[in-house]
Amino acid sequence: MTQQWSAPTAAGPVHATVPVPGSKSITNRTLVLAALADRPSTVRTPLRSRDTTLMAAALQSLGVGFADGPDGSWLVTPDALQGPAQVDCGLAGTVMRFLPPAAALAVGDITFDGDPHARKRPMSTILDALRALGADVAGDALPFTLHGKGGVPGGEVTIDASASSQFVSGLLLSGARYESGVTVRHSGKPVPSLPHIEMTVTMLREAGVVVDDSTRDVWRVEPGAVEGRDWHVEPDLSNATPFLAAAAVTGGEVTIPGWPEVTTQPGGAVRDLFERMGCTVTLTDAGLTLRGPDRLTGVDVDLRDESELTPTVAALAALASGPTRIRGVAHIRGHETDRIAALAAEINRLGGAAEETEDGLVITPRPLRGDVWRAYADHRMATAGAIIGLVVEGVSVDDIGSTTKTIPDFPGMWATMLGSR
Numbered sequence: 574m575t576q577q578w579s580a581p582t583a584a585g586p587v588h589a590t591v592p593v594p595g596s597k598s599i600t601n602r603t604l605v606l607a608a609l610a611d612r613p614s615t616v617r618t619p620l621r622s623r624d625t626t627l628m629a630a631a632l633q634s635l636g637v638g639f640a641d642g643p644d645g646s647w648l649v650t651p652d653a654l655q656g657p658a659q660v661d662c663g664l665a666g667t668v669m670r671f672l673p674p675a676a677a678l679a680v681g682d683i684t685f686d687g688d689p690h691a692r693k694r695p696m697s698t699i700l701d702a703l704r705a706l707g708a709d710v711a712g713d714a715l716p717f718t719l720h721g722k723g724g725v726p727g728g729e730v731t732i733d734a735s736a737s738s739q740f741v742s743g744l745l746l747s748g749a750r751y752e753s754g755v756t757v758r759h760s761g762k763p764v765p766s767l768p769h770i771e772m773t774v775t776m777l778r779e780a781g782v783v784v785d786d787s788t789r790d791v792w793r794v795e796p797g798a799v800e801g802r803d804w805h806v807e808p809d810l811s812n813a814t815p816f817l818a819a820a821a822v823t824g825g826e827v828t829i830p831g832w833p834e835v836t837t838q839p840g841g842a843v844r845d846l847f848e849r850m851g852c853t854v855t856l857t858d859a860g861l862t863l864r865g866p867d868r869l870t871g872v873d874v875d876l877r878d879e880s881e882l883t884p885t886v887a888a889l890a891a892l893a894s895g896p897t898r899i900r901g902v903a904h905i906r907g908h909e910t911d912r913i914a915a916l917a918a919e920i921n922r923l924g925g926a927a928e929e930t931e932d933g934l935v936i937t938p939r940p941l942r943g944d945v946w947r948a949y950a951d952h953r954m955a956t957a958g959a960i961i962g963l964v965v966e967g968v969s970v971d972d973i974g975s976t977t978k979t980i981p982d983f984p985g986m987w988a989t990m991l992g993s994r
């Protein structure tokens with residue numbers, strides 16, 4: 574159910590320390606790897622939000638054991654995957670792209686469906702790839718059915734992954750359990766969100782899987798066991814960005830505790846990005862601290878590698894002192910909504926000047942006025958509206974409930990940050 578929310582304006586510069594929940598991308602990778610492993614795993618500090626509980630529910634319906642640890646961790650016990658099952662992907666790219674390659678190892682029919690917009694998200698690349706690797710899949714988009722035969726021959730496949738890095742990650746995550754492993758070659762325009770593929774490769778290696786990524790656009794996963802282990806999930810650095818942005822747009826100071834020194838999360842790039850916009854960013858034992866300037870500077874930035882940060886950057890850009898050009902993100906038209914069109918429409922509705930380009934946006938700051946900010950069921954559109962609402966009175970987000978996709982209680986965290994709870 575959608576939930577309208579009046580975005581609170583900040584009474585002054587925001588000063589806060591904001592612990593953020595675990596990474597969606599890391600949590601859902603640990604769950605798939607734990608489900609395919611040779612022994613039980615513990616997933617510590619996991620994200621528990623819509624995307625990750627959908628992943629857990631789907632794996633459970635295939636026979637994987639889930640138990641809650643005393644400290645909020647998940648204890649995952651693998652078992653032979655078994656259909657029939659019906660998987661609800663919600664709007665989660667990680668569920669719709671990471672689960673079918675694993676479910677192809679099951680015996681029985683498994684149907685996949687999701688939210689209305691999920692049916693529009695690109696899927697045919699990975700479903701064609703699964704067919705080429707020997708799986709039996711009927712359909713080219715959600716809803717589709719996988720006729721599991723208890724194993725997948727695997728081998729080599731060439732795909733065009735320019736619409737999503739998740740096509741590559743999905744195949745690699747399960748590839749070690751295919752008879753011949755898997756070799757994925759990309760051919761086409763550049764692959765977006767490459768750090769997310771590095772995250773996949775790093776985590777596979779942590780689980781004892783042999784991966785060769787030494788040739789650009791080619792990834793080889795050797796057949797073999799996936800080791801069960803103790804996983805520790807980092808805070809979600811992309812979800813940290815709306816809170817850091819609160820300091821950036823109000824000239825305040827926000828600290829995110831537990832910020833990793835080294836990370837494969839694309840959110841790691843925000844340090845450089847925020848600095849280019851005029852913020853001061855420091856990493857200490859207390860976490861990552863961002864101090865906002867008097868006025869943000871506009872930037873010309875290629876966000877191909879960090880494409881999921883586009884809504885946050887667009888919100889900052891609408892409040893900066895000069896124009897911003899965002900490039901390299903043509904594929905985000907296939908994210909939770911067409912984010913290029915949605916950002917342009919919502920910034921313009923508030924009186925701003927945002928222009929769609931083929932691969933991004935040009936945003937020229939103008940004085941904004943309060944109005945409804947539509948989220949299009951997209952968690953990052955909703956948080957972009959919240960950022961603008963901090964300094965523009967009368968902004969209301971039409972569906973703040975969409976934030977539960979990756980943050981269990983965004984309105985509560987926002988209120989606590991502003992000192993009003």
Ligand SMILES: O=C(O)C1=C[C@@H](OP(=O)(O)O)[C@@H](O)[C@H](O)C1
Nearest residue numbers: 598737738739765766769880881
């Ligand atoms: O693998 C992942 O966890 C993700 C990969 C990226 O997808 P795209 O490559 O489709 O941008 C990113 O935008 C998404 O939020 C999460």
Ligand SMILES: C=C(OP(=O)(O)O)C(=O)O
Nearest residue numbers: 664665666667881908909
């Ligand atoms: C693109 C995103 O999500 P998904 O994992 O559903 O693709 C996102 O979180 O910005």
